[in-house]
Amino acid sequence: MSSDGGELERTLGFLEAMTLGGGTMIGAGIFILPGIAARNAGPASSISYAIAGLVALLAALSLSELATGMPIAGGSYHYVNRALGGLFGAIVGWGMWTGLMFASAFYMVGFGQYIVGPIPWLDGRHFVIALGLFGLALLIGVNYYGTDESSALQNVMIGTETAIVLVFVAVGLFFIDTANLTPFAPTGPAGIIGTTGIVFVSFLGFEIIATVAGEIKDPSRTIPLSMILSVVSVTLLYVLVMLVSTGVVPIDVLGDSPIPVSDVAEVSMGTIGVAGIAFAAIIAAISSSNSSILAASRVIYAMGRDGLMSEWFNESHDRFYTPHRAILATGGVTALLILLGLGVETIIALLAEAASFSFLVAYLLVHVSLVVFRRADPDEYEPTFELPGALYPLVPILGVLLTVVVISQMATIIIVIGSGIIGLGIVWYVTYARTRTVGSGLFRDAITSAPGEPYRVIVPIANPETQHGLLRLAAATAHANEADGTPELVAINVLEGTRDAPNQNIESKRLEHQRDLLQNAHVIAEEMDVELRTRAIVAPEISTGLVEAIADEDADQLLIGWDGVLGEGAYTFGHTIDPVITRAQCDVSLVKLVEESIGTPVALVAPGENAETVVRRAFEFASVDDTVPTFLYVQPPAAHPGGDTGTAGREILGDIAEAAGLEPDEYDAELLVSDDIETAIPAAIDAYDTVCIGLSHRTDSTGILYGAFTEQIALNATGNVALVRGTVDISDR
Amino acid sequence: MPPIGELTILIPVDISDPEPPPLDVLDVLRPFEVVLLGYFPVPDQAEPALIKHEYEADAQTRLDAIAEGRPDVTDILVFTHDRGATIDRVADQYDCEAVLTAGDTDHIESILVPIRGDVNIERIVSVVAELVRGSRATATFFHSIDEDGDPSQGEYLLRGTVERVTEYGIDADRIDWQLAEEGDPYSDIVALGEQYDIIVLGETEPSLRERIIGDMLSRIIDDIEIPALIVRDIE
Numbered sequence: 001m002s003s004d005g006g007e008l009e010r011t012l013g014f015l016e017a018m019t020l021g022g023g024t025m026i027g028a029g030i031f032i033l034p035g036i037a038a039r040n041a042g043p044a045s046s047i048s049y050a051i052a053g054l055v056a057l058l059a060a061l062s063l064s065e066l067a068t069g070m071p072i073a074g075g076s077y078h079y080v081n082r083a084l085g086g087l088f089g090a091i092v093g094w095g096m097w098t099g100l101m102f103a104s105a106f107y108m109v110g111f112g113q114y115i116v117g118p119i120p121w122l123d124g125r126h127f128v129i130a131l132g133l134f135g136l137a138l139l140i141g142v143n144y145y146g147t148d149e150s151s152a153l154q155n156v157m158i159g160t161e162t163a164i165v166l167v168f169v170a171v172g173l174f175f176i177d178t179a180n181l182t183p184f185a186p187t188g189p190a191g192i193i194g195t196t197g198i199v200f201v202s203f204l205g206f207e208i209i210a211t212v213a214g215e216i217k218d219p220s221r222t223i224p225l226s227m228i229l230s231v232v233s234v235t236l237l238y239v240l241v242m243l244v245s246t247g248v249v250p251i252d253v254l255g256d257s258p259i260p261v262s263d264v265a266e267v268s269m270g271t272i273g274v275a276g277i278a279f280a281a282i283i284a285a286i287s288s289s290n291s292s293i294l295a296a297s298r299v300i301y302a303m304g305r306d307g308l309m310s311e312w313f314n315e316s317h318d319r320f321y322t323p324h325r326a327i328l329a330t331g332g333v334t335a336l337l338i339l340l341g342l343g344v345e346t347i348i349a350l351l352a353e354a355a356s357f358s359f360l361v362a363y364l365l366v367h368v369s370l371v372v373f374r375r376a377d378p379d380e381y382e383p384t385f386e387l388p389g390a391l392y393p394l395v396p397i398l399g400v401l402l403t404v405v406v407i408s409q410m411a412t413i414i415i416v417i418g419s420g421i422i423g424l425g426i427v428w429y430v431t432y433a434r435t436r437t438v439g440s441g442l443f444r445d446a447i448t449s450a451p452g453e454p455y456r457v458i459v460p461i462a463n464p465e466t467q468h469g470l471l472r473l474a475a476a477t478a479h480a481n482e483a484d485g486t487p488e489l490v491a492i493n494v495l496e497g498t499r500d501a502p503n504q505n506i507e508s509k510r511l512e513h514q515r516d517l518l519q520n521a522h523v524i525a526e527e528m529d530v531e532l533r534t535r536a537i538v539a540p541e542i543s544t545g546l547v548e549a550i551a552d553e554d555a556d557q558l559l560i561g562w563d564g565v566l567g568e569g570a571y572t573f574g575h576t577i578d579p580v581i582t583r584a585q586c587d588v589s590l591v592k593l594v595e596e597s598i599g600t601p602v603a604l605v606a607p608g609e610n611a612e613t614v615v616r617r618a619f620e621f622a623s624v625d626d627t628v629p630t631f632l633y634v635q636p637p638a639a640h641p642g643g644d645t646g647t648a649g650r651e652i653l654g655d656i657a658e659a660a661g662l663e664p665d666e667y668d669a670e671l672l673v674s675d676d677i678e679t680a681i682p683a684a685i686d687a688y689d690t691v692c693i694g695l696s697h698r699t700d701s702t703g704i705l706y707g708a709f710t711e712q713i714a715l716n717a718t719g720n721v722a723l724v725r726g727t728v729d730i731s732d733r
Numbered sequence: 734m735p736p737i738g739e740l741t742i743l744i745p746v747d748i749s750d751p752e753p754p755p756l757d758v759l760d761v762l763r764p765f766e767v768v769l770l771g772y773f774p775v776p777d778q779a780e781p782a783l784i785k786h787e788y789e790a791d792a793q794t795r796l797d798a799i800a801e802g803r804p805d806v807t808d809i810l811v812f813t814h815d816r817g818a819t820i821d822r823v824a825d826q827y828d829c830e831a832v833l834t835a836g837d838t839d840h841i842e843s844i845l846v847p848i849r850g851d852v853n854i855e856r857i858v859s860v861v862a863e864l865v866r867g868s869r870a871t872a873t874f875f876h877s878i879d880e881d882g883d884p885s886q887g888e889y890l891l892r893g894t895v896e897r898v899t900e901y902g903i904d905a906d907r908i909d910w911q912l913a914e915e916g917d918p919y920s921d922i923v924a925l926g927e928q929y930d931i932i933v934l935g936e937t938e939p940s941l942r943e944r945i946i947g948d949m950l951s952r953i954i955d956d957i958e959i960p961a962l963i964v965r966d967i968e
Contacts, residue, residue, distance in 0.1 A: 006789045008781045009813035073780045146776035149815060214782060215814065294778060301783045316787055322778040503822050508782040
């Protein structure tokens with residue numbers, strides 16, 4: 001037995017998610033920005049951090065629900081892309097990538113500042129920039145070469161820096177001089193909100209948990225727990241750090257310092273404090289920058305997966321298996337951004353605010369996406385973490401409002417730069433991506449209401465290219481039943497697996513299958529003039545998945561392909577097909593297609609439960625090639641000696657056809673009287689391209705009475721074979 | 734402990750290697766259930782789905798080539814950041830009692846089983862019993878005494894273990910034991926290994942000393958040339 005494609009292991013547990021989220025957040029944001037924050041809002045800057053934390057929390061809540069519904073790489077980008085389509089997907093994708101690069105540059109300049117600051121003989125901004133570039137080069141080098149299982153090191157680094165910050169806060173509390181805390185808000189509410197925009201970059205980390213969602217173990221629990229916990233705990237930490245900083249050192253001194261927290265530590269803990277903070281700041285900058293680089297390559301991968309980014313970027317290195325091009329590109333642009341610092345005085349504030357802007361826009365769209373998903377309610381959207389009734393739609397609405405308010409208070413230059421980035425995304429979409437993406441967003445589904453009851457045919461498809469014939473047949477059947485409803489086909493692909501497998505990334509495979517289906521299906525749907533939907537679902541067994549889908553979709557018919565091989569042992573057809581035939585609550589047609597053309601079908605008619613359906617199917621299949629079906633009634637001679645078996649036979653045929661809703665001119669009736677039906681029938685049907693026979697559903701152990709005779713015909717017929725049964729009322733069993 | 738019955742062995746192979754070993758040992762292990770795990774190590778920097786997209790076809794071909802002609806072998810392909818976690822997961826999923834690592838061989842006639850009197854001894858014993866039963870090989874249990882240990886204790890442990898194996902219906906003259914009263918167990922085992930075809934080791938928690946000095950199990954596996962069958966400690 002061989003595997004059907006590779007599995008993807010999930011390897012990041014709760015601790016790793018927390019250090020990824022929380023650890024990235026405790027980056028340069030908390031070590032550098034207090035100076036700028038103090039200058040812009042005074043001691044009330046702690047409120048700025050609190051508001052930023054609230055915005056982050058709202059985003060984390062919406063993201064948590066979306067992420068558990070689609071635990072796959074890409075984070076905000078992926079959900080916006082699916083909800084709102086390629087244009088907004090491109091905007092958010094580019095916004096995230098550039099945002100992460102701005103953030104990375106910000107971290108590395110901070111890194112430079114914290115080395116230069118404490119060392120007296122090292123002075124001047126060119127040193128800062130040079131060190132920042134040097135640190136970046138090291139990081140890019142390490143990431144280019146690739147690391148294995150670096151999460152242990154990451155955990156240690158984050159643990160250390162967090163411990164140092166906690167000590168800083170604890171000691172600092174004793175050194176607070178309340179005189180420094182008044183006036184509390186010298187720049188008023190406008191200043192506070194404006195500062196929120198700058199410091200928001202300090203909250204970027206939680207997003208990364210969603211960006212690497214495809215690698216998180218037990219995503220249903222881990223993602224919401226780690227995202228929300230990390231935002232809440234880090235917000236508390238920030239508020240305390242700001243209160244301590246503005247309390248210990250007067251804001252004008254704080255505002256001028258490039259290493260504000262270090263200066264505070266000098267007052268409260270002397271040189272040891274300075275060394276400790278500098279050390280913490282340096283590891284924080286490195287680890288946060290590293291996470292941003294990793295996240296950026298995931299975003300680029302996700303965009304490439306959806307056709308929004310060139311595959312060239314995603315090619316991995318032959319030996320190292322790292323996405324080296326994406327890493328180099330990310331590093332290159334980040335380096336340029338750092339270099340800007342040579343010319344721009346306020347580079348740090350600029351980088352921080354620009355990163356914040358990109359992500360605020362992204363989160364705004366995430367909130368909108370959540371609403372779209374809730375309203376469109378696509379079948380595959382089954383989040384394990386759902387916003388409770390009280391929080392929806394409060395959270396997305398509040399989220400959108402707050403982000404708009406914060407953005408509105410940002411510096412003009414930032415809004416210009418940020419809009420430029422959005423423009424870049426739009427241009428990219430229009431020129432490159434529009435023709436390459438598959439599938440539009442759910443927006444249409446969210447705002448339109450469901451049409452009237454369709455006549456729905458379900459077709460399980462493994463490979464749309466080879467199952468063209470099956471779909472054509474299904475389309476013909478659906479069209480023929482137009483009187484019962486708009487013809488609709490649902491092509492379904494079932495992946496075996498557990499939806500919430502804690503250790504495997506099944507979602508990625510499911511998405512791939514979905515994409516393949518969609519791509520091939522569009523062409524077919526247009527050609528056959530039928531509504532076609534596609535669904536890729538995951539179920540523990542293929543048969544279970546199909547039976548559930550049939551019930552879910554309230555299907556009228558199931559058309560399933562058969563390779564003509566019988567099952568072994570207790571199975572009639574096989575472990576997948578048998579349960580479907582017994583349990584599907586609709587008409588079932590099991591079709592063996594050996595020729596492209598359906599031609600003229602012949603229906604083998606015998607009195608029984610399925611006769612009507614057999615006859616009906618033959619008629620529907622005939623419409624593919626526009627032929628007239630033949631209904632063949634077979635019987636041994638002289639059941640009643642002296643009776644005219646011919647007339648009786650034709651009468652029975654006529655009755656069955658009438659019951660199936662067919663006029664006498666819509667079919668050809670044939671009678672075959674023979675006492676050796678075993679040889680007579682195969683000879684009679686040989687002339688036809690397709691034969692339809694009924695499957696009985698009287699029970700044996702499998703519930704399928706499949707006589708040796710039917711078997712012989714099915715296996716030996718030279719043309720196409722359709723085994724048909726009508727809808728069974730399961731309550732009969 | 735009840736007999737295990739069908740012995741299921743997991744064989745992990747690094748499938749990113751363009752020329753993975755032919756694994757003749759697969760033929761030798763025919764009497765047993767074999768799960769062949771082709772793992773593709775993915776660096777932290779890459780999303781596993783990305784690597785899978787690029788290399789799945791090649792990896793699957795290599796895996797199929799190894800499994801060719803051996804239809805009873807279950808083969809699985811996994812793209813993973815963490816080899817150890819994947820081995821544990823797959824072993825649990827397929828109820829594998831032991832994991833085969835390192836080295837290749839085309840015959841199993843003599844089996845070396847170093848033991849320490851661990852909790853895992855029952856599992857080791859039942860795996861060895863199945864191995865002997867299915868391969869017609871002979872097995873030798875080896876124990877090395879600590880510097881201030883008691884030789885009679887060591888002998889008691891070894892004799893007892895041999896007896897436990899015979900309880901599984903294995904002929905007593907297929908089992909042997911050897912006691913080392915002095916010397917470094919690690920180098921003894923590696924040296925002894927040269928005379929055997931396969932070594933069976935119990936997976937156990939390393940002792941405190943080992944955590945500091947280095948996991949002896951890994952050192953043995955690294956330096957020994959014969960295949961090592963590691964019996965999992967599931968309880």
